[in-house]
Amino acid sequence: MRFLKPLAASCLMLFASMLVSGQAYAQVGSTTDIIMGQVTGPDGKPVTGARVEVTSTESQITRSKVTNAAGRYTVVFPDGGGSYRVQVVSLGFAPARVLVSRQGDEDRLVADLALGRTTTVLQSVEVRGARGRPREQQRGEPGASERGLNPGLVNRLPIDPGDLNALATLAAGVVGIAGTDSTPASFSVAGQPADQNSITLDGLSFGAGSVPSEALRNTRVITSTYDVARGQFTGGQIASTTRSGTNAFQGSLSYALRDPSLEFADDAENASVQQYTQNQLSVGLGGPIVQDKLLAFGAFSLLHRTDPLQSLLAADPRALQRLGTNADSVNRFISLLNRFGxxxxxxxxxxxxxNDNASALVRLDYNLGDTHSLMLRGDWRGTIQDASRITPFSVPHNGGNFRSGGGGGMISLTSNWSGVINELRAYRSLDTRNTEPYLQVPSGRVVVTSNLTDGTLGISTLQFGVNSALPQESRTRFTEVSNEISRVSEGGAHRIKLGVLANEDRAINVSSANVLGTFLFNSLADFETGQATQFTRTLSSRERNVRGFNGAVYLGDSWKASSALQLTYGVRLEGSRFPDVPAYNPVVDSIFGRRTDQFPTDVHLSPRVGFSYSVGPTDRGRPLGTLRGGFGEFRGRAPTQLFGSAIEATGLPRGQSALVCVGSTVPAPDWEAFLRDPGSIPDSCNGTSQVFGTERRNVTVFNEDFGAPRAWRSSLGYNRRFAERYTLSIDVAYARGVGQTSARDLNLDTIPKFKLSIERDRPVYAPLASIVPETGAISMSGSRLSPRFGAVSEVTSELTSDTRQASVTLNGLANRAIFNASYTYTRSRDEVQGLATFGRVTGGAGGGGFGGGGGGATTAGNPNRAEWGTSDQERRHLLVGTVTVPVMPALELTAVARIISGGFYTPIVGGDVNGDGHRNDRPFIFDPRVAPDSASGAGMARLLATAPERARDCIRKQTGSVAARNSCSAPWSPTLDLQANVRPDVLGLQRRLTLSLVSINTLAGFDQLFNGNRLKGWGQPVYPDRTLLYVRGFDPASARFRYQVNEHFGAAGTRNPFRVPFQLALQGRLTLGPDAGRQQVNAAFGREGGGRGSVAEFRQRLARAIPNPYHQILQLDDSLQIQLTTEQKATLKVLGDSLQAEADTVIGSIAESLGGQSARSGDARQLAQSMRDRIEEGRTVTEKAVKNAESLLTPEQWAKVPRRIKEPFQSNRDREGQGRRGGRERPER
Incomplete structure (x- = not known):
């Protein structure tokens, strides 16, 4: 009867595992599972030739093995789901069955079974891993920190389940980076750049940021890992797996609607609100083609969205105010455009x-026998965007139409030869991108000064003509192959693995930025008269074809050193090679000592070690806490586009060159001629001046020590359970970025020609004669060491970064609410040089805006000198929370909330001040009382009186000095999204239909509700205007620039002035086939064939699930010679009968829940939650009875009582000293 005790624990473990992600089936598909163990007979000797059948409780696929001479077996399940039913049959022995499940990310599940001689069918179930409590924060491999997000959780939350970047932001410490019209959304981990993350799908790199939501099986956001098999990133990794077919037909379909009629905005705000219509359909279907042999699954997603054009034509006075301009200025600007045609x-x-998006994915799984498993996967995606690249600062003709398409194919073969496991994977993808502009005329930018309604002067840059990034066309091809061979030692203590990875990344770009040129005008008056301050154009652009090869070899071991200590350690050797080198330029070699025809080859060896240690006393067979940590080096990937830019930047006549005209050499624009014939666009400057009008060839070379970015990372964390329902995790981490990509201009003469004494002797590298007094524009020719070339950019790996992070995470179950909340404090600093574009000449000033990070590459003097400062990626405080509240079986409420401290940004000057050819200088902040002229003094005074508090404080603390990098900060940004899920029990659907009402940007609704017309900006994105000063001229006599103060500095909404409204969305999702939660219940407690048991059957099986220590002691009195007195026997009998009556009530309630109608039609998660208190009640009753029994017996009598009675919920494996993850599982008899 001893087997009934672990059954009670199994109830608790299994049902708690279904409450939230992070449990056994939340780990679905995260890795290949290895189920192994030993079969022994009643005498303890190995049983040879026993047939072991392992069935995945999720897919119902069965695989079998025969034990060897040592009685051992090994079964491999690629993406098996993490939970398995193991059954052993051998002639002359009674069959045995056990249920094993993954606890975290262990790949070895050890199930040892002892066979008996009797013919009794063993009904014992031992659940491994699910620990009777909600646990969203997953432990993963030793030392790792991650969060698992399975579809069962994600589909209930107000978040796009197919957006991998959005899913990443649910993990503690992950900073989301908003996308723009031209850049996708991304994220940052440990202060590392967004391009140093990794996204994998089914174990190989995946470049697309989204997949059909119904195709995702599981997503893991890994923020810290020490597994040498993981690489090609210094930040974080998103590891997702796709759904496979199962032995049962299954599928799901979902539809989501967002419509302007469900948006709520004040009538006065309607013209400034981002209203849009979106329809999204996702479908996924799969099943067996041949049972247990050939399985298929397919999914597709369609999205159709339309938005009103958010351009200058759509902006109302409120939106224009946020842009820093007014209706009079914009109307005049549009009038001039019409005049010029x-x-x-x-x-x-x-x-x-x-915006139309479509994606599809098909997967086939073929079981080639007990030794090999084959998986084939194909994916496709396509995007159509009309009216792309149109910004609030531009008119509609500034944009174009964007098209992209691509797809790939993957093959995976998993083999198992007598405990040697081999996993071979290969993937190849092709993608194309193309954007055609609406207008083939040069880009135009007009700096406009406007009187704003608050009495200040705002300065903004209005745009027309072609977008300077268009036209654009690129093709990419990516191939990756990996192979890992591993062997598990007998008993499963070690898994040693040796792996290789190789990929080729090929990119073809047939266009360059600014190929049609850019005119910059300092005012509307200059635009009207055709007097441009500057004209720039990229000439001689040609197709750039570059290939990059990356490879890795790793050797590692995962060692379960003891029941408490687990280690992972190893080394990873990585290298990169770029074979398509540019042509050799002997002139560059002779002047600068650098060869243009050499790309460096980088090879590096990285060590890693991680550990997890269970600490503290045990509670019901499990440790109260776990200490984890590790140390290691991580190597990212060098951006392929760097090498692509160097292909044509050789300085040779057939290479790229840059035309820069300032002052009198600027050609007069003839817009009508440009419209008729783009060939009439100027390709030279006016006159013969070599000072103000130059065409120079840019050069990009690589330092011989250049390599991929790297980071040394370490972490230490501790998680502890308390009050049975909660888990508290505390983590600290450190990341030291080394070899970070940088560039310096070898052709810049860093000896100042003069200094700006009024600006604390700021150096200027161009002579006075190269500055245009009327506009302050500087020709870069005076700052060149060699007048034959423009910028000679040497790409190096010299910069470093330093990030310290601390996180606290609390998750659990409180008053039926399942929650996960985390707070992360981050302090991140890094080095940056002032050369941001690797020699590419830009076309003019920006209109403020926060950009990708708010800081970027700026300089206060010598741009070749690295400067430390707060990182663009730092968000000092980050709070993230998710909660699910079941209200009733048919209704639950969920929420996602974030509170993020503001990003940091750098004040800049609208113009080139130091003469290096780049418009990225930081301003000298004048004291308004001693400003060089009355206009700038008055402007600074008005700014200090009206600027937002944070911007005002930033200016004041730096008065009298050049602004420091990222010295200003934006306000905090809270967000809140809600979702109500209704699952009606109608039409015999057993609550498979979910209807959802989603509340998007709820804080904006609260803002409107509580503040009326005096909106506070709750829920709105914050993009401060970071341009403080604009260059308006130069005084040669006093050697100082004339500036105009942008009194709109620090104001929010400059990148997007249109308000994000409060909106309701409607969603529906229908699940077809078996429910995952019910499958686990049936697998653990159903009949032998997996069917569902009745109430009577469950009551019989659970009859002794709540141990009665009183009766047990009485039964053992004679055999163990406890020598109970007559009084003791009578007392134990009375207490035992009372306990049994109470236990029968609890058992009946549990049996009714498991086998009754509510379990058949209700939601599995809510069933789990309703059972939890009943199971805990039974456990508590037994534990109190044990303590009471001890008080009734003398110490000598109590010493004779078996430990299994004293510790009724202490697992058998822990009593045998085998309480490790994936440790031995021996069903009790």
Whole structure:
């Protein structure tokens, strides 16, 4: 009867595992599972030739093995689901069955079974891993920190389940980086750049940021790992797996609607609100083609979205105020465009921005026998965006139409030869991107000064003509192959693995930025008269074809050193090679000592070690806490585009060159001629001046020590359970980035030609004669060491970064609410040099805006000198929370909330001040009382009186000095999204239909509700205007620039002035086939064939699930010679009968829940939650009875009582000293 005790624990473990992600089936598909163990007979000797059948409780696929001479077996399940039913049959022995489940990310599940001679069918179930409590924060491999997000959780939350970047931001410490019209959304981990993350799908790199939501099986956000098999990143990794077919037909389909009629905005705000219509359909279906042999699954997703064009034509006075301009300035600007024949909008420009996305994925799994498993996967994606690249600062004709498409194919073969496991994977993808502009005329930028309604002067840059990034066309091809061979030692203590990885990344770009040129005008008056301050253009652009090869070899071991200590350690050797080198330029070699025809080859060896140690006393067979940590080096990937830019930047006549005209050499624009014939766009400057009008060839070379970015990372964490329902995790981490990519201009003469004494002797590297007094524009020719070349950019790996992070995470179950909340404090600093574009000449000033990070590459003097400062990626405080509240069987409420401290940004000057050819100088902040002129003094005084508090404080603390990098900070940004899920029990669907009402940007609704027309900006994105000063001229006599203060500095909404409204969305999702939660219940407690048991059957099986220590002691009195007195026997009998009556009530309630109608039609998670208190009640009753029994017996009598009675919920494996993850599982008899 001893087997009934672990059954009670199994109830608790299994049902708690279904409450939240992070439990056994939340780990679905995260890795290949290895189920292994030993079969022994009643005498303890190995049983040879026993047939072991392992069935995945999720897919119902069965695989079998025969034990060897040592009685051992090994079964491999690629993406098996993490939970398995193991059954052993051998002639002459009674069959035995056990249920094993993954606890974290262990790949070895050890199930040892002892066979008996009797013919009794063993009904014992031992659940491994699910620990009777909600646990969203997963432990993963030794030392790792991660969060698992299975579809069962994600589909209930107000978040796009197919957006991998959005899912990443649910993990503690992950900072989301918003996307723009031209850049995708991304994220940052440990202060590392966003391009140093890794996204994998089914174990190989995956470049696309989204997949069909119904195709995702599980997603893990890994923020810290020490597994040498993981690489090609210094930040974080998103590891996702796709769904496979199962032995049962299954599928799901979902539909989501967002419509302007469900948006709520004040009437006065309607013209400034981002209203849009979106329809999204996702479908996934799969099942067996041949049972247990050939399985298929397919999914597709379609999204159709339309938005009103958010351009200058759509902006109302409130939106223009946020842009730093007014209606009079914009109307005059549009009038001038019409006069020059540059109609702001054209007949082929749609009235709405169109965004159509489609993606599809098909997967086949073929079981080639007990030894091999084959997986084939194909994926496709396509995007259509009309009216792309149109910004609030531009008119509609500034954009174009974007098209992209691509797809790939993957093959995976998993083999198992007598305990040697081999996993071979290969993936190849092709992608194309193309954007065609609406207008083939040069880009134009007009700096406009406007009187704002608050009495200040705002300065903004209005844009027309072609977008300087267009036209654009690129093709990429990516191939990756990996192979890992591993062997598990007998008993499963070690798994030694040797792996190799190789990939090729090929990119073809047939366009460059600014190929049609850019005119910059300092005012509307200059635009009207055709007097441009500057004209720049990229000439001689040609197709750039570059290939990059990356490879890795790793050797590691995962060692379960003891029941408490687990280690992972190893080394990883990585290298990169770029074979398509540019042509050799002997002139560059002779002048600068650098060869243009050499790309460095980088090889590096990285060690890693991680550990997990169970600490503290045990509670019901499990440790109260776990200490984890590790140390290691991580190597990212060098951006392929760097090498692509060097292909044509050789300084040779057939290479790229840059035309820069300032002052009198700027050609007069003839817009009508440009419209008729793009060939009439100037390709030279006016006159013969070599000072103000130059065409120079840029050069990009690589330092011989250049390599991929690397980071040394370490972490230490401790998680502890308390009050049975909660887990508290505390983690500290440190990351030291080394070899970070940088560049310096070898052709910059860093000896100042003069200094700006009024700006604390700021150096200027161009002579006075190269500055245009009327505009302050500087020709870069005076700062060149060699006048034959423009910028000679040497790409190096010299920069470093330093990030310290501390996180606290609390998750659990409180008053039926399942929650996960984390707080992360981050302090991140890094080095940056002032050369940001690797020699590419930009076309003019920006209109403020926060950009990708708010800081970027800026300088206060010598741009070749590295400067430390707060990192662009730092968000000092980050709070993230998710909660699920079951209200009733048919209704639950969920929420995702974030509170993020503001990002940091750097004040800049709208113009080139130091003469290095780049518009990225930081301003000298004048004291308004001693400003060089009355206009700038008055402007600074007005700014200090009206600027937002944070911007005002930033200016004041730096008065009298050049602004420091990232010295200003934006306000905090809270967000809140809610979702109500209704699962009606109608039409016999057994609550498989979920109807959801989603509340998007709920804080904006609260803002409108509580503040009326005096909105506070709750829930709105914050993009401060970071341009403090604009260059308006230069005084040669006093050697100082004339500036105009942008009194709109620090104001929010400058990148997007349109408000994000409060909106309701409607969603529906229908699940077809077996429910995952019910499958686990049936697998653990159903009949032998997996069917569901009745109430009577469950009551019989659970009859002794709540041990009765009183009766047990009485039964053992004679055999163990406890020598109970007559009084003791009578007392134990009375207490035992009372306990049994109480236990029968609890058992009946549990049996009714498991086998009754509510279990058949209700939601599995809510069933689990309703059972939890009943199971805990039974356990508590037994534990109190044990303590009471001890008080009734003398110490000598109690010493004779078996430990299994004293510790009724202490697992058998722990009593045998085998309480490790994936440790031995011996069903009790």
């Amino acid at each position: 540059l109609q702001p909008s054209l007949s082929d420009i749609p009235a709405e921005r169109l």
